Amino acid sequence: MTDKRERPPVPEALPAPVIDAHTHLDACGAVDAAGVAELLDRANAAGVSHVITVADDLKAAQWAAEASTWDPRVYAAVAVHPTRTSTFGDVEKAELERLAVQPRVVAIGETGLDYYWDYSPPAAQHEAFRWHIDLSKRVGKPLMIHDRDAHEDILKVLEAEGAPSTVVFHCFSGDADFARRCVDAGYVLSFAGPVTFKNARALQEAARLVPRDQLLVETDAPFLTPHPFRGRPNEPYCVNYTVRDLATLRGEDLSELCVAVTRNAQRVFGLDY
Template sequence: MSKSDKKREPPPAPETLPAAIVDAHTHLDACGASTATEVREVVDRAEAAGVGRVVTVADDIASAQWTVEASTWDDRVFAAVALHPTRTKDFDDSDRETLEQLVRHPRVVAVGETGLDYYWDFSPPEPQQEAFRWHIDLAKRSGKPLMIHDRDAHADILRILEEEGAPSTVVFHCFSGDAEFARACVDAGYVLSFAGTATFRNANAQGLRQAAREVPAEQMLVETDAPFLAPHPFRGRPNEPYCVNYTLRDLAELRDVEVEELAVATTATAERTFGLSRADAA
């Protein structure tokens, strides 16, 4: 098999975890699942690896409508709805009205992903910040957690949360800061969700790995952000919810705890954060 062929091959199925976990952030539609059958196939593979529930997340209005529908196809799937910050240049009243309606659905467990992205230039900072403020308000009015996308925007994210008044539950999806930023978020009561990036071994990942080592388990989630960010040693290959198994195992080793202990702890955090019940895992 050539190197390029290897990059296109999904990671192998891992050994099942000793306790079920939640993939706190994935994109089932971007993983190639468009029908109820395809969604079930993805979550069947996840469940075989010990990943019992997933939160599938929208990044535009069409995706938001699809995630809500998909969450009704399988009891293991929940939805989060918002407009991704890179798409906020043309955020209009029609989009706001649609999200207002979708967020009321009982299978929607978060407002996200919203926030700021200063890495890409698809949308200028001003409309991103305006949309972020609107989503903060939506989270507070709906009583649902705020799921944040933060890329190269740490200071402005914290500033706007303070100015607007943060919702009762805030999740930093795919946390990308160092230990110092993590401590600031933890002190504010925020929940930090770690993806495959926290397993990378390059020099740029060392600050993030230190953050993952220090965050209290009661404020820690694990996620894939699939189909992106496959964990080490499969970096660059297609990602799917079952691969959060690898991330959880790597983080348990990093934190010097048993895999089962971290699995139970992050599941409890997910259940508390998203309002999931034990019955959802049955």
């Protein structure tokens, strides 16, 4: 019987390198430069060349920004997650302002709304979301959206505030109708492990219709490990499994899809390699 604590096997390298557009290296167990290098070495063996490590609170934002300076394969995104916004105030804002302008911080995220968990009042989430939208526009970096059970309100807030020039829906979770609305608005949709789940019919339908130039792939590691390893620890190398499934799902050549999502990530986040 497989030990659920055991990592999935590192798969054969992809035919062209891809970027994990959203991961949490600290939550994957990295604490220092050596730990980050170990995770990225495994990712490289699977054809995953670079990652964006993403914050969910102020401490994680500070860590992500610092970690992006330890290894040229790592970039960072900084924000306070919507479930952590009950105490979001001047201290958090001042520090995020400082971190957001650092050169290897390439996005403001993850921010948005989460109506699944009852950790932060909706009013606090909305206020913080609006502030992050403004920060994204002021520093000229993409906005990375966390959207859980909040599709309509996410779109309403973006419309009311005026969306930044680049908006990424991390771990896209909507159906085909919601995907079309996001695509029509010019937003970028990033797909993670759930698109490989056998019961994710609506999500798979959405993934089929996204234009190739508005598509990213990610792990959201250590969460949401792709099929057939659901429930086991996730790492950036596992984006290999997701992009393979996406190529099959969309009826595309794997090499061409790898090249496309890498170019998209480079364009969206302004990556300097």
